Amino acid sequence: MLYFSKLRIISVIVFTIFFSYFAFSNFVKFDDKFFSKNINLGLDLQGGSYLLLEIDNRPVITQKLQAKIIELKRYFKEKQITLKNFSLKGDTILFETTDNEIENVKNILNDKESDVNTYYPTYKSHEFDVLEDGNLFSLNYSRYGLVLLKNSSLDQAIEIVRRRVDEVGTNEPNILKRGNDRILVELPGLDDPNRIKSLLGKTANLTFQFISQNNEESFGTEKLSFEDGSRDAIVSKRIILSGDNLVDAKPTMNSQTNETVVSFSLDRVGAKKFGKATSTGVGKQLAIVLDGKIISAPSVREPIVGGSGQISGDFTFQSATDLALLLRSGALPAPLNIIEERTVGPDLGQDSIDAGILSLFIGFLLVILFMIYKYRAFGLIANLALVSNLFLLIGILTLFEATLTLPGIAGIILTVGMAVDANVLIFERIKEETKNEKNPIIAFDAGYTKSRTTILDANITTLIAAFILFFMGSGPVKGFSVTLGVGILTTLFSVYFIARLLTSLYVVKNKDKEQLL
């Protein structure tokens, strides 16, 4: 165990220097990207916001089901099959058919080539599960139909969220899918997440609808309130134009009224629709509705055919900027709720870094002093191994751009405390062996050999704990598991290569001395 070939000595040195270098690369600046890597600081250390958003898919499901009813009606009408009494009960579409059509309808709905109930061969499932009781049919989203629906609304939502966050211009945001109805947004360095939160909290569904002449709510109209809550208005349900037709929006100053407004321009289809509606509706009030609230309802004085217009309302420059941003980035398919938020201010992050480094330094110093006190020369060897262990650990974390969190720093300090264990096990074993063995080289060799399985056992158990934490934990705790796990590997390396190499050099040189350890 004590013999090292020249080649091996060189590889150990090269390996150690290579990885240790990256511990220092955090503090040096080079042009070369590879050689000036930095460790990633977690949100708890550099400050920033972590937001977990959940899509509320219920409105989407209801919308899709209503659309499905219209589709079914049209489809069966074309086939000249009478269906009646359509209704939506919860998430179930119900309808009836005549007795002699039951089989026919059933076949159409359960056909693998069905046009109205798509079959997904990969999932071996239709979009809808069909149940029938006599002539009463009920349709429910199948498990996979629902998964596909959720996935597609998540895909749309994540795209919109990305656009909105990018528009605000925070540095290196991290936007990820979580499951099939959640989006994780990490915003490093962001001190105040309030603006982003309010931007993400809005669906931004923009519609233009005429205000009805009638003062009573009737079929085809709905009662909506103004955004400032001052009054209500009866609005026609017919949507003249929606935000989908917008190609651009920006805050501008209206030179006549000296108000901040949002001016927008429309695509070709939108411009055409808008022109047509405004020419027939001269004199009427056009309500501009955002997420079910009327922003303003100007009167149409003349047809607007140029494909551009202005939205006025009680805007400050900030709120006009935000509205323009929302309109440019498009509407979310469904509302998002913030179900988890963690924000750390940058000064607290810096305090945590300072405290972490201070406690690392003190813990390290105490362990080093204790080891020298206990083992003298060999304590020095163990300490050298410990120092290179620390450099290796930080170097590897940097090289792989792992994220360092506050618990991660605790993991490094803990590694310092536990890393000496392996060397202690070896040294204690050597002490025992020297009692019966006069030749120090043989005794040292035996000490290393006999303690090996114990050291492996002991480290594997900690490694198991680190692995489970890595897969089950989240955020900062994950950072802890990474440093703990990598720390075990660097510990084993530093003990079996660095410390053993130094020990062998020392023992061979001093083999004639009495009582080495």
Next chain:
Amino acid sequence: MSNISFNKFYRKFNILSLVLIVISLVFLIFKGLNYGVDFKGGTLIELRTTDKTNNISLIRDSFNQMNLGDVSVKKFGNETDFIVKFEKQNSNDPEFIKNIQNKLSSSIGDVDFRRVENVGPKVSSELLKSGIIAISLSLAAMLLYIWIRFEWQFSLGAILAIFHDVIITLGIFSIFSLEINLSIVAAVLTIVGYSMNDTVVIFDRVRENLRKYSDIKIFDLTNISINETLSRTIITSVTTLLALFSIYLFGGEILKGFSLAMILGVIFGTYSSIYIANPILVALNVSQRTIVKEEKD
């Protein structure tokens, strides 16, 4: 090498452990754990006031006026730093935190929100579930590992020792109403690893000695093994505790609970390797035959 008769006190310490476990369980069952916002849901705000005359009751009063449910206020490190926790979390109102800050500023002067954690009920119950799964999974993995490496008597001893450490550590958290959050779960998992580590070192030696001496009874054999590994046990515990105390004292308020749990875990882990794991081997009457039979297979 030391020669302490640890085995003389097996029974006494077993009774002590049993009493501690019973007390811990009683507290865990009847008082329960003080879950933080991670597991209970709600909002946590770490704030710093500019006005030094602000005190806990003043801050509590301002928060109580806002209808946020149960409010708790605690000092956090500095004179001017406080941790405020309350039940309400509002995911539908993006202005929720901003409004609180505005109201607070008007009643107690400028405040800086240094940290905000807002966890919804769904997320908190998921976090709790995954925390429990993580701990159970690690226990199962340890059990499996030691079962493969040793004989079943040993794995029973090691697992009971781990249960002992985890239950008593959590019991202490319950008795003193210390907060359980995500980092405590990480600490408990590390305790599991450490306790296992410590037990395995002694067990390795017990097994080695079982092969070496056929005429020594397990009662004395465990004592020899404990003594042979004692200086390692002490040195490693000391260095680990040095590191942990350094985190506890200098690592900032956020790591206090984590490092305290770890300190308790290391102390009980070291103790249980000697006084729980080994007496189990004695009780199960492990002998040379136990391991020889296994090795013939």
